[in-house]
Structure formats: C-alpha cells, structure tokens
Amino acid sequence: MTEAKTEHTLELIEAARLLKFNAATGWPQSFAHDKLAVLQTWRKGIERKDWFKEAATWQELLRLVVESDAIEHTTTPERVQTTPPIRRTVNPGYGSREWTERDFAGAQVESRSFLGGTLVTGYIQPAKYKDVTRHHITAPVFAAWLAARGKEPAPLVAAWFKAVGVRTQPETAPAQTAAAPAPVMAGSASSAPGNARRDLLVPVIEAAQRECKDPFDPPAVWAALSQMAQAGKRPLVGVTEDGIKWNDAEDNPQFFKLGSLRDRLRRIKKKAPQSAIRRANTR
Numbered sequence: 001m002t003e004a005k006t007e008h009t010l011e012l013i014e015a016a017r018l019l020k021f022n023a024a025t026g027w028p029q030s031f032a033h034d035k036l037a038v039l040q041t042w043r044k045g046i047e048r049k050d051w052f053k054e055a056a057t058w059q060e061l062l063r064l065v066v067e068s069d070a071i072e073h074t075t076t077p078e079r080v081q082t083t084p085p086i087r088r089t090v091n092p093g094y095g096s097r098e099w100t101e102r103d104f105a106g107a108q109v110e111s112r113s114f115l116g117g118t119l120v121t122g123y124i125q126p127a128k129y130k131d132v133t134r135h136h137i138t139a140p141v142f143a144a145w146l147a148a149r150g151k152e153p154a155p156l157v158a159a160w161f162k163a164v165g166v167r168t169q170p171e172t173a174p175a176q177t178a179a180a181p182a183p184v185m186a187g188s189a190s191s192a193p194g195n196a197r198r199d200l201l202v203p204v205i206e207a208a209q210r211e212c213k214d215p216f217d218p219p220a221v222w223a224a225l226s227q228m229a230q231a232g233k234r235p236l237v238g239v240t241e242d243g244i245k246w247n248d249a250e251d252n253p254q255f256f257k258l259g260s261l262r263d264r265l266r267r268i269k270k271k272a273p274q275s276a277i278r279r280a281n282t283r
Helices: 010-019 033-041 048-067 097-102 139-148 155-164 193-199 202-210 218-230 258-271 274-281
Strands: 030-032 074-083 086-089 109-114 117-125 128-138 236-240 243-247 253-256
Touching: 010 033, 010 155, 030 033, 033 048, 033 128, 033 155, 048 128, 128 139, 139 155, 139 218, 139 236, 202 218, 218 236, 218 243, 218 258
Parallel strands: none
Antiparallel strands: 030 128, 074 128, 086 117, 109 117, 236 243, 243 253
16 A cells, blocks of 8 residues: 655645655644634734743633633643753862752862862752643644634644645535535434434524524534534534544434535525525624
C-alpha cells in the first residue's frame, strides 16, 4: 500500500514556522488549543501587537471551552521548562549562607583556586520545569465548532482543514435519500412508512430553525444543528468530517450533510405559504 505524499504549501511552511513543528511530516491531525489560537488569529500583514492581543483572547476562549468540556478534545500531560539554566555568583564562597540556603550544592559550580584551597565563585542554577495538560482538538471538531458560531476559519486554519480532508464549503453532490423536506416550522411529520427514517430529523431541524433569525438560511440552521449534535440532542450524536452523525429508528448511524439540509430547506420554503415566509423575514 502506497503512503499518501505530503503536499508542501506556503501555508504549511508558515504554520510550521509559527508553531515549531516539522513541515516535512505535513499537517498534524490535531493541535493544542493554544496553538489553534495562534493559527486562527494570524494573517498576512497583521501588526505583531494586535496579533498577540487577539491570540491571547482566543487562547483564553478555547481554554474555557475545553476545560468546560464544551468541545470534543483529548488531553496529554507534558513537562515544560519555565526557567532556563541561570549563572549566578556566590560570595564569599562555598560555605556561604547564600549557597547553603539555595540548596544548590549539587549544581555545576565555578571555582577559583588560591593558596590553601578553592573558593567557589559561582554556580549554574538548574532549569525549572512544571507539568501541564495539553488539550488537543482535531480539524473536524474545530471546523464544526467554528461553523456553529458563524466564524470563518483563518487562512492557515483553512489550509489545515483542506490538507486533512475537512470540507468547509457547501456540498454540491445530490442529496442523500435521508434528506427529505421537513414540515414548515413545526408541522406534523408525514406518516408514510417510507418517511419513518427521515422524520426523526424533523424535530431537531425545526428546533434549529427556531434558533435562527432566518429559518430558511442553510448555514445558520446548520450551525444550530451542529451545536445540538455536539450537545448530543437525540437523534444527533456528533459532528464528523462526513457531516452531522445521527441514529435512525433502528439505532443505525447515518450522516446528514449541509447539501442535504440546503435541499430540504429549499423545498420547505417553496411549499411554505407566503405569509410564513414574510413572518420569517421580519423576525
């Protein structure tokens, strides 16, 4: 089996430079939340101070999101250096109070010989470390999180999504069988046997429509559905690169795509009374 070759792009090189990873191995499948803050805020021509300020805001936002488990993520422990080795001087010597109180008797020392003995003149203070927890977020999860909040991926994030196969543009393929028109804003579901599977989606789509200023705007409804999926509102169970995952009446996994939702909303709007459409447009 032939391994897929890494496509080296300017965006990959720029991201690797910013985040200190090896561009030769390609894009990682996930990034720590603080690294994502850097990618999401960097853009060509931004002033350094403005970038740092915006990145700090995003880092704090993503930290709160992962620590509250509001987004799917994995964690890994890591030991990081907080202070590098520092050279310090000692006076008057090895037996000084400063030396013994600092408890660096085992450190690398510098000394000067003199008649009758050796005088310690300095030492290297060892580096200091601390244990931290890294929160890693994958591309499909971050893409869904951004979409749910109406946020566009930054250029480097969009390049990452593209490289790992995450679609952020509307689907152009024909709608799936499961994608059938839902009743207009809380109409009763069809009782036809062939509609049993698709009808499970009707309540959540209607709920998503009610959350939107324009209930016939596919991206807005999709964002609301993505939030519900991340929250586990049945029958939705999550968001993947294949679309919103949900379970049918027999608990079999299915996938609902943006293209299918767009087709469904278009049919609903076409059949809806003009008065309902006017009310939607004036909300």
